[in-house]
Amino acid sequence: MNNLQLNKEGKLHHFITIEGLSKEILTEILDTAESFLGISEQPVKKVPLLRGKTIVNLFFENSTRTRTTFELAASRLSADVLSINIATSATSKGESLLDTIRNLEAMHVDMFVVRHAISGAGHFIAQNTAPHISVINAGDGQHAHPTQAMLDMFTIRQYKHDFKPLKVAIIGDILHSRVARSQIQALNTLGVKEIRVVAPKTLLPSHVEQLGVKVFNTMEEGLDDLDVIIMVRLQKERMTSALLPSEQEYFKCFGLTEERLKLAKPDAIVMHPGPINRGVEIASSIADGPQSVILQQVSNGIAVRMAIMTLTLQNKGDSV
Amino acid sequence: MSKIHIANGRIIDPANNIDQTGSLYIADGKILSAIEAPADFTADITIDATEHIVCPGFIDLSVRLRDPGLTYKGTLQSETTAAASAGVTSLCLPPDTRPIIDSQAAIELIYDKAEKANYRHVFPIAALTPQLRGIELSSMAALKQAGCIAVSNATVPLANLLVLRRAMEYASSHDLLVMHHPVEPALENKGCAHEGFFSTRYGLPGIPEASESIAVAQCLELAKLTDCKLHFSQISCKSAVIKIQQAQKYGLDISADVAIHQLHLTENDIEPFNSSYHVLPPFRTAKDRQMLRKGLANGTIKVICSDHQPHDLDAKLGAFPETEPGISSLETLLPLMLSLVNDKAINLTQGIACLTQNPAEILGLPLGALSPGLDADICIFNPDLSWTVNPQNWNSAGQNTPFWGTTFKGRVTHTLQSGKIIYTLKLNTS
Numbered sequence: 001m002n003n004l005q006l007n008k009e010g011k012l013h014h015f016i017t018i019e020g021l022s023k024e025i026l027t028e029i030l031d032t033a034e035s036f037l038g039i040s041e042q043p044v045k046k047v048p049l050l051r052g053k054t055i056v057n058l059f060f061e062n063s064t065r066t067r068t069t070f071e072l073a074a075s076r077l078s079a080d081v082l083s084i085n086i087a088t089s090a091t092s093k094g095e096s097l098l099d100t101i102r103n104l105e106a107m108h109v110d111m112f113v114v115r116h117a118i119s120g121a122g123h124f125i126a127q128n129t130a131p132h133i134s135v136i137n138a139g140d141g142q143h144a145h146p147t148q149a150m151l152d153m154f155t156i157r158q159y160k161h162d163f164k165p166l167k168v169a170i171i172g173d174i175l176h177s178r179v180a181r182s183q184i185q186a187l188n189t190l191g192v193k194e195i196r197v198v199a200p201k202t203l204l205p206s207h208v209e210q211l212g213v214k215v216f217n218t219m220e221e222g223l224d225d226l227d228v229i230i231m232v233r234l235q236k237e238r239m240t241s242a243l244l245p246s247e248q249e250y251f252k253c254f255g256l257t258e259e260r261l262k263l264a265k266p267d268a269i270v271m272h273p274g275p276i277n278r279g280v281e282i283a284s285s286i287a288d289g290p291q292s293v294i295l296q297q298v299s300n301g302i303a304v305r306m307a308i309m310t311l312t313l314q315n316k317g318d319s320v
Numbered sequence: 321m322s323k324i325h326i327a328n329g330r331i332i333d334p335a336n337n338i339d340q341t342g343s344l345y346i347a348d349g350k351i352l353s354a355i356e357a358p359a360d361f362t363a364d365i366t367i368d369a370t371e372h373i374v375c376p377g378f379i380d381l382s383v384r385l386r387d388p389g390l391t392y393k394g395t396l397q398s399e400t401t402a403a404a405s406a407g408v409t410s411l412c413l414p415p416d417t418r419p420i421i422d423s424q425a426a427i428e429l430i431y432d433k434a435e436k437a438n439y440r441h442v443f444p445i446a447a448l449t450p451q452l453r454g455i456e457l458s459s460m461a462a463l464k465q466a467g468c469i470a471v472s473n474a475t476v477p478l479a480n481l482l483v484l485r486r487a488m489e490y491a492s493s494h495d496l497l498v499m500h501h502p503v504e505p506a507l508e509n510k511g512c513a514h515e516g517f518f519s520t521r522y523g524l525p526g527i528p529e530a531s532e533s534i535a536v537a538q539c540l541e542l543a544k545l546t547d548c549k550l551h552f553s554q555i556s557c558k559s560a561v562i563k564i565q566q567a568q569k570y571g572l573d574i575s576a577d578v579a580i581h582q583l584h585l586t587e588n589d590i591e592p593f594n595s596s597y598h599v600l601p602p603f604r605t606a607k608d609r610q611m612l613r614k615g616l617a618n619g620t621i622k623v624i625c626s627d628h629q630p631h632d633l634d635a636k637l638g639a640f641p642e643t644e645p646g647i648s649s650l651e652t653l654l655p656l657m658l659s660l661v662n663d664k665a666i667n668l669t670q671g672i673a674c675l676t677q678n679p680a681e682i683l684g685l686p687l688g689a690l691s692p693g694l695d696a697d698i699c700i701f702n703p704d705l706s707w708t709v710n711p712q713n714w715n716s717a718g719q720n721t722p723f724w725g726t727t728f729k730g731r732v733t734h735t736l737q738s739g740k741i742i743y744t745l746k747l748n749t750s
Contacts, residue, residue, distance in 0.1 A: 143524070
C-alpha cells in the first residue's frame with residue numbers, strides 16, 4: 001500500500017500517509033516548501049507553477065484552517081480551485097463516495113484534496129481514481145493527516161535546524177488523533193532522538209509504544225528536558241463518552257501551564273495544530289507567549305501544501 | 321436410485337476409525353458398506369478414486385446463503401452450488417435472512433427453496449428472539465416442530481443477560497441447541513479491527529479481546545445455571561479457548577467452532593484498508609491463532625466452519641470501516657484445512673472429524689460418518705491437486721475473499737448427497 005503513493009520511478013504521486021515514505025522524500029518536501037516561503041511575502045503572491053491545473057478540495061468533514069490553507073496554496077500556484085463541502089452536498093442525498101469522485105473525474109480535474117471522517121478514505125479514493133489524478137489526504141478519520149505533520153516538521157526544522165538531537169513530546173488525545181499518528185511517523189523517519197506521548201490511558205491507543213514512542217502518564221515525567229512540545233486538541237465529546245471526567249480535571253493533570261513549561265528546556269518550542277481550547281489543554285499565556293510557534297505553523301502550512309501539490313502533480317501515475 | 325461404487329480411494333471415516341484404501345458401496349441413497357464388498361452388488365456408476373481421499377460430506381455450522389431476501393449477494397442456488405463444489409453436503413443457515421427465521425413460514429420457505437435448488441441438507445437455525453430484537457423469546461417449540469436445527473440470535477446482541485438466561489432455559493426445556501456468538505457489544509464499540517498494534521497504526525476503531533472473553537465467561541456461568549446445551553460460534557481469541565477448556569473440564573456440555581480463516585490469518589496479514597480482510601470477529605494476533613490451533617488439536621474446539629458470508633461488490637467498495645464484514649469462504653474451506661494438516665497443527669483424521677463427525681454430533685444428526693444405513697453424503701477430494709482462486713474456479717456469487725488469486729493444494733472432485741452426485745469437478749478448469 002505504501003507503493004500506492006509512489007509511481008514507477010519511486011516519485012510521489014499521491015500524498016496519503018507518511019508511512020512508507022523515505023527520509024529523502026520528506027526532506028525534498030521540506031526543501032521545496034522552503035523555496036516557496038518568500039512567495040507569500042511578495043506583493044504579487046503568485047507563481048505560475050500549476051497554471052491550467054484544476055484542484056478540487058473535497059471536504060466531507062468541516063474544516064476552516066486546513067481548507068483555507070489548501071485553497072490559498074493552490075491559488076498561489078495559479079491553479080484553479082474548487083472547494084466542495086460535501087456535508088451539504090451530494091453524499092447527503094445518498095450519492096456514494098465513489099460516485100462523487102467519478103463525477104468530478106469526468107470534469108477533468110487534476111487533483112483531489114480530501115478530508116473524510118472515516119479512516120482509509122484517502123486510500124480508497126487514491127485506489128479508485130484515474131491514474132493522472134493526484135490525491136492528497138487532508139485528514140482521514142483517526143488514521144493520518146500527513147500535510148499537517150509535514151508543516152509541523154517544517155516548523156521544527158525552522159527553529160531547531162537539526163532533527164537528530166531532539167526530544168519531542170506529543171501531549172493529549174493520542175487515541176483519536178490522526179495528526180499524532182502522522183507526526184510520530186514523520187519524526188521517526190526524520191530521525192529524532194526521542195518521541196514521547198503523554199496522556200491518560202483512556203486517550204492512548206493500545207500498543208502505542210510499538211509506533212516507536214515512549215509512553216508517559218504524567219506531565220511531570222513527560223515534559224522533562226524537552227526540545228519540542230506538541231499539544232493535541234481535546235474534543236469536547238470525549239467527556240460524554242466516559243474517557244475523561246471534566247475539562248477542569250484534564251487541565252489540572254495535562255494542561256500546559258507556565259510552571260510545567262519550565263520542566264522542558266528553556267528554548268523549547270510549543271506547537272498546536274489548532275484550533276486551541278484555551279484553558280483546557282493549554283494556558284492562554286503560553287499559547288500567546290514567546291515559546292509558542294502556533295501561528296508560525298499556520299503560515300508554514302501554506303508553503304508546505306504548495307510544495308506537496310507541486311511535487312505530486314509533477315509526477316504522473318503508473319498506468320499512464 | 322443408482323448403485324455407486326467408489327473404488328480405490330483412501331477412505332477416511334473418523335467416526336468409525338477407518339483409514340484405509342478400498343471401496344465404498346452405495347445403494348438407494350444410503351451407504352451400503354465401506355471396504356467390504358456386499359454380495360450381489362452391481363454398480364451402475366463406478367467412480368475411480370485412486371489417489372483420492374473419500375470421506376463423509378462436510379457439515380458446515382455457519383453458511384449465509386443470503387436467500388431469502390438478500391439475493392443480490394447470493395442465492396440459494398449459487399451458494400449451494402458453491403457448497404457442493406466445496407464438498408459441503410449439509411449446512412446450517414443462520415437466522416439473519418430476510419425475512420428473519422423466526423416463524424414456521426420462514427422455515428418452510430427455506431426448505432421449499434432448498435428442494436427447488438436440489439440441495440437436500442439445508443438446516444435453518446431459528447432466531448432465539450423474534451426479529452432478533454433480543455427482547456422476548458421466540459416460539460421455539462413451534463420452530464422446532466417446523467424443523468429448525470438449533471436457535472441463535474446470529475450476531476445481534478441480546479438486550480441483557482436475563483433474556484439470555486431465559487432463552488437458554490427455554491431452549492433447554494425443548495432440547496434445542498443454543499448457538500451463540502460471544503460478544504459484549506459495549507466493548508465491541510463499533511470496532512472493525514482487533515484492538516492492537518494494527519488498529520493503532522491505521523487509526524481503526526479496535527475490538528479488544530475482552531469483548532469476546534467476557535461474553536464467553538458470562539455465557540459459561542449461565543450454561544452452568546441453566547443446564548443448557550450451548551455452542552459457541554466462531555470464537556477468535558486465546559482467552560476464550562482457555563475458558564471453554566476449563567468449563568469442559570468442569571463437566572459442562574459446551575462446544576465451540578472456529579471459522580477456518582481465523583486459523584490462518586492474523587492482524588499482521590491484513591493489507592492496509594483492504595476490505596476483503598474486514599471480518600467479525602476480527603483477525604487477532606499470532607498468539608490467538610496459535611491457541612485456536614491448539615484448541616482444535618486437543619479437542620476444546622470441535623468444529624471448523626466456513627462462516628461463509630458472500631457479499632456484492634458494493635458492500636466491500638469503500639473505506640475499510642464502512643464496508644460490510646465477512647468472507648466468502650466455502651470454497652477455500654478444504655484447502656485451508658489441508659494446510660493446517662500440512663503445518664502439523666492437526667492430523668488429517670482430526671481435520672476431517674472437525675468437518676464431519678463432530679458437527680454431526682453437536683447437531684445430533686445421523687450424518688458425518690460412513691456407517692451402513694446412513695445417507696450417502698460423500699466428499700471425494702484430491703489432496704495434491706493445485707488450483708487458483710479465480711473466476712473460472714469459483715462458484716459463490718461473492719468474490720470477497722482475501723485469498724483471491726492464491727494457489728492452493730487440495731480440491732474436491734466429487735460430492736454426493738444422499739447417494740446422488742451433486743458435483744463433479746470438470747477437468748481442464750483448474
